[in-house]
Amino acid sequence: MSQDEFIIMGRVSGLFGVRGWLKIYSHTSPREGIVRYRDWYLKRGDDWKRHRLVAGRSQGKGVVAQLQGIDDRDLAAPLVNCDIAVRREQLPPLESGEYYWNDLQGLRVLNLQGIELGVVSHLFETGANDVLVVRGERERLIPYTKGEAIREVDLEHGRIIVDWDPDF
DSSP states (O other): OOGGGEEEEEEEEEEETTTTEEEEEEOSSSGGGGGGOSEEEEEETTEEEEEEEEEEEEETTEEEEEETTOOSHHHHGGGTTOEEEEEGGGSOOOOTTOOOHHHHTTOEEEETTOOEEEEEEEEEEOSSOEEEEEESSSEEEEEEOBTTTEEEEETTTTEEEEOOOTTO
16 A cells, blocks of 8 residues: 555554553544544554554543554553554545645645745644644745635645745
8 A cells, every 4th residue: 555545643652551552642633533433554664554443532631542452561562653544535525625734745835926935844733723834945834824825725736825925
């Protein structure tokens, strides 16, 4: 399977208890949304391996989960720091004009004057709006505000057009 078939949803961040439960750092919103997916793919080295989620829940400010066949701490320990992904077809369909963050990462960013500002490294939430982290000759933080800073997302040509001063 190609890397594009997987969408990283979180990471195993530690162990929880002695019965093989894992602490999960989830990239989903809401945080516990990651446990809606029954088939998880964990990356160890360069390989993705399918695991079946048998239980998961919110725990304090985080998420904990148990995978099929992982029923003690010693079996769970090698999974710490593994990325957790799902296959793209497991994700719900999006409305027109909506994008998964994963689809925006790696796109070139140009302003209205055609000046290339860099490439989308990653995104983060601020509460008010999401923010593109654009890396070029320097790093820029551009608010993901459609119709304002974000004028066009063109996945076919691998670019985002923004209304952004290159000096910012």
